[in-house]
Amino acid sequence: MNMPQAPLRAAPSETDIATLTEELRHRYADRVVVSASVREQHGHSLTWAKNQPPDVVVYPRTAEEVSDIVKLCAAREVPIIPYGTGTSLEGHINAPFGGVTVDVSLMKRIIAVHEEDLDCVVEPGVTRKELNEHLRDKGLFFPIDPGADASIGGMVATRASGTNAVRYGTMKDVVLSLTVVLPNGEIVKTASRAKKSSAGYDLTRLLIGSEGTLGIITEITLKLQGIPEAISAGICPFPSVKAACDAVIMTIQSGIPMARIELLDEVQVRAVNAHSKLTLPESPLLLLEFHGTESGVQEQAERFGEIAAEFGGGPFEWATKPEERSRLWQARHDSYWAAKGLRPGAQSVATDVCVPISRLAECVDATKQDIVECGLIAPIVGHVGDGNFHVQPLVNMDDPAEIAACEAFIDRLVRRALAMEGTCTGEHGVGQKKMKYLEIEHGPAALDLMRVLKRAIDPHNIMNPGKIIAL
Amino acid sequence: MNMPQAPLRAAPSETDIATLTEELRHRYADRVVVSASVREQHGHSLTWAKNQPPDVVVYPRTAEEVSDIVKLCAAREVPIIPYGTGTSLEGHINAPFGGVTVDVSLMKRIIAVHEEDLDCVVEPGVTRKELNEHLRDKGLFFPIDPGADASIGGMVATRASGTNAVRYGTMKDVVLSLTVVLPNGEIVKTASRAKKSSAGYDLTRLLIGSEGTLGIITEITLKLQGIPEAISAGICPFPSVKAACDAVIMTIQSGIPMARIELLDEVQVRAVNAHSKLTLPESPLLLLEFHGTESGVQEQAERFGEIAAEFGGGPFEWATKPEERSRLWQARHDSYWAAKGLRPGAQSVATDVCVPISRLAECVDATKQDIVECGLIAPIVGHVGDGNFHVQPLVNMDDPAEIAACEAFIDRLVRRALAMEGTCTGEHGVGQKKMKYLEIEHGPAALDLMRVLKRAIDPHNIMNPGKIIAL
Structure with missing residues (x-):
């Protein structure tokens, strides 16, 4: 592969951030927030990753505003971190190099529901429960249900799934089309509203699961299901x-x-x-x-x-x-x-793996044995129809030995799943915490290919840097 | 987007082809064929595109051989055209710039069937009927059924579907993982055998529907279905x-x-x-x-x-x-x-479009009206559950006016579908004949993004040049 030299990512200078903040304020007024509490609230989510707040949080209302913000950031090579509800689990929305968090929570319109086509068009800040509330009267529902009431945009970005996936698929199966703002600020629509197409590269699925590293999702066309009789x-x-x-x-x-x-x-x-x-x-x-x-x-x-x-x-x-x-x-x-209640005050460390279903019992049993041996409290729930299960160690964060034990346990869990032809994450995504496993899972050539894609689309590495792959 | 200058594609020199042919012969002996009949047989398929034969046809037996062939071609920037059964419809396997056709018909192993996991691993030359023959005794079947007995590799490459798609999905839904030889000869495995994953960019679906322009598929892991009671x-x-x-x-x-x-x-x-x-x-x-x-x-x-x-x-x-x-x-x-039988001796021009199902009746009716008005014979069949239909004009290729009328008809058909939020092809693919519609369907920014991907992965434009997008 023709690999240009990897662009390094350094935190932007204070001057750049100050100038950029002024430019953003000029255009977006009180939708630009720099208070420590809001920045920290955006600096990590339901994860044990260390808080890494952005410099600025901005709340756009339209794709055009997102494009404008991205262009302003791109001009100074300032990192951009897309943010939905902050319910991801592997450090997806941390800002390790600072920068601007683009919080899409004001983009909440349900633009259309096409009942005859069983599809709808929504903005990324709509949550799955809000969508289902809206659909109920029409006899339709949206089947993907991660544990949290996540935003649809965030669910696209992490390739989320949930308890219904065994029947209705994951986000990769239910998205017909996306509108996305690329790292250069261009607005791209990935596909038509047709139920299937063979018209060129599958841009839709390239973006699904890209965790904000290739662009910011500003509109989603979703397949729906009829509520069963x-x-x-x-x-x-x-x-x-x-x-x-x-x-x-x-x-x-x-x-x-x-x-x-x-x-x-x-x-x-x-x-x-x-x-x-x-x-x-x-x-x-x-x-x-x-x-x-x-x-x-x-x-x-x-x-x-x-x-x-x-x-x-x-x-x-x-x-x-x-x-x-x-x-x-x-x-x-x-x-x-509920699991958190087993050990009040402890940090909950939710992680997931997925294996071929023929290996699931073996994988879960070995994991339970491991939990006993390393002395952790760690309940297990699984979407067993897909071979996907979650382990949730409850860790005393004041005890470095316990933290180390938990990290070692997760490492063994992931390697066990990979050895059984599985994946390091079935539905949570890579974020920061699973980056080190991508090469083991995919091999160096496939990881190189991912890097080639990232560099081609985001040559200055401004979109959610430090996630999925290190450049 | 950072766009390097588009590499032009010229036919390789006679000397390069002669030297390359010698190199190939040295390694692959009688699996290298240069006879006019075999080259012509590989120079187009079930299409009315003009025959454009390659210079050489080679029949590898393994992924390593494919990689070796690709490296030999890459060293001289000689075009490579992957070939399955030659049943595609839009000029996918023509060789407009000459080069080497890599015919995978000797790669026919069914490597594994995992009955508990409802999946199997096959080489790209296995056809859909051969696979189903093999599976029958196990109570399993592979549901994707384009009209022809196509190769699984070709079906991946064109994102094929068929009559069962309304229930079981298209190729994008049934492929768990691919092994692919990239334009630099590297062998990449795109995913594990887990039923779902959120581990990085979706390389699998980037390759599905890429029509041989990003790599050659050498192994496919497919989801299967139980034969219903x-x-x-x-x-x-x-x-x-x-x-x-x-x-x-x-x-x-x-x-x-x-x-x-x-x-x-x-x-x-x-x-x-x-x-x-x-x-x-x-x-x-x-x-x-x-x-x-x-x-x-x-x-x-x-x-x-x-x-x-x-x-x-x-x-x-x-x-x-x-x-x-x-x-x-x-x-x-x-x-x-059967349609060909309506007008013996005529050329059958099979094409397809797909629209949201709410617009399907309107689109089919307008198309039938159009057929009457322009005086063509053109039966229609449709996978109506998906909004996808095929029109098959039967054209006297000795009559330039009729050819022109058919081309104009297809142009109206595609524009009609696009105006109804549809796609220029639901399952046949772009090949050569639908290239001109990609910008209308996707817009210039999305087409640029496709070009960026193509250039990043195949900077010298050697993989099936002149298909999907012009560089």
Whole structure:
């Protein structure tokens, strides 16, 4: 590959920042904020990465304003950090070289909902819950549901997914088109609104998962789903993680179109019971949801029950009422907070890996063994239909030995997943914390190719520098 | 964007070709072919693009051989044209600047089938039918089915889809990972075998649909599907294209998980009846297929029947026996050849566009009107669940006026689709013939971004030059 010399990234000078801040203030007035509290609030998110605040936070309202801000920053080679709700987990929105955080939280318009086409057009600051609130009356929903009420723009940037991915896919599958401001300030639309296309390079998916390192997303066209006629949910305990995973494999092989199939280990179940005042059986547990017609859902559930019994699972209990169902899934979504409750005052370190489903039980079991051996408290929840699971060590940040133990544990976790043909992150993204694993996962040639792309699109390395790949 | 001067592409000198041919012969002996017939056979495909043969055709057996060939060509800046089965439609495999065609038809190994993970690993020369033959005993199938028995490598390169896409997606959705030889000869693996990942830029989808302009695909990891317990198929005539499209929209909105939903216009039905000795009703016709459990399929079919009736469609007739079903879909897959039969001796000009489904009836109706007005014979078939349809004018290539009329018709067709927020090609790809529409579809900034990517990865423009974008 023809590699130009890597542009180094240094923090911009105080003079450059001062001049830039004046220019921004002149145009955006009180939408330019430099107070320490706001800068710190933008300097890290739900992560144990050290706070690294930007110099300035600016709140644009339109793609044209984003373009203008990017051009001002580019003129002085000042770093730009796109910011949604700040709920990412691997240090994605830290500002290690200072610079300007572009907070899109004022860009909240739902521009169009095309009911016949099952799609919608939104601005990046709309959150997933806000979108679903808006869609409910139309009989439509947007299925991607990371734990947090993340912004759609942030979900695109991290290639997010969630509990429905086994049925409805991840962000890479549900985005039809993006509008993006490139590092030179140009505004690009990546695709038409057609459901499929073979017209040139897939710019849409190049941007999805690029974590703000290639551009700032200013508009998203999303595929939607019809709200199913019938939804039913249930829980099923298993004697072991292996038994639960084997039941999941058989369920998927049988073509049962699971909407959700989530694993909680016994530690996580205890946490959820305490946090959400539930009485779930404290063993490896599957939480399930079926979508379809009344009779279809019934049939799916019966078949799953038979498969579960074959692997020693059960009894299979139904949440028949909608309130019960909501409570169950709310508890699942609150698992991050529930886990924190296991050790008040501790820092929660959420991380994830993903492996081929045939290796999942082995990977989870080895990880649980490792947790016991290194003395951590670390509950596990998994999107098992995808082979993706989360481990959430709870760490006393005043104890350097414990921090070191946790870091060593995560390192072993990632290497274990990679050795099983898996990935260092299924849905959280790379940010700062997983950068060191990209070369092990992809090999030096693939990482070089990523660098070539980054350099070609952002030659001065101003877009979210210090994330995904070091230049 | 930092744009280096565009490298021009000139045909290599006779001396360079002669020396390179000697080098290739030395290593690959009789797998290097320069006979006029073989070169011409590789110089165009199922298209009306003029034949443009390469100078040499070489048949590698491994990724390492592909890498070696690419390095030899790169050293002399000789163009490289990757070749699968030669069934693409827009001049993808022509050699406008001469060079070396790399025919992967000897790379036919099915390297692994992971039944628990529902995936497999194949070489690029395996065709879709060969793969499905291999999978049948395992209860699995690969759902993407373009009309031809294309190679998997070629299907990746053109981002192909087919009749099952409405349920199972397109090539962009079913590829987990690729191994690719880059223009510098480096071998890159784009991703792990995990079902999802957020680990860095999506190299997989950057290569899918790149039509051999960024690298040569040497290995593909594909998602598979379980063969459904029950499959049923049927036909349903409609009084108009609009009525058929409205029924499709309602069917999809109702969440009926159609496996296939295909539209044939009355001209295409006549062609299919004649070619496949069927007696389908000669009006706009939907061909349908449902996958699921016995009772699920029954329920889906009944619901569809009700919806069809609401829009004046019917009667809805079932192909109850597997033989009948196979015959029906074979007839659909043979529609290209059937259409040719409408005008023996004429050149078939297959093209496709895709629009949001809400605009499909309008787009098809206007196109049919246009066909009548310009006096062409041009049957229409559509993957209507995706808003994608094919028009196949049959042209007397000895009549320059008719050729001009056909070109003008296709130009109007594409512009009509673009004006309806559609794309210039839903699944055939850009090749040579659709290049001029990319700027209209994507805008100059997005096209520039595509050029930046091409230049960064292939700075000497040796990989399939003259396709997708002009540099």
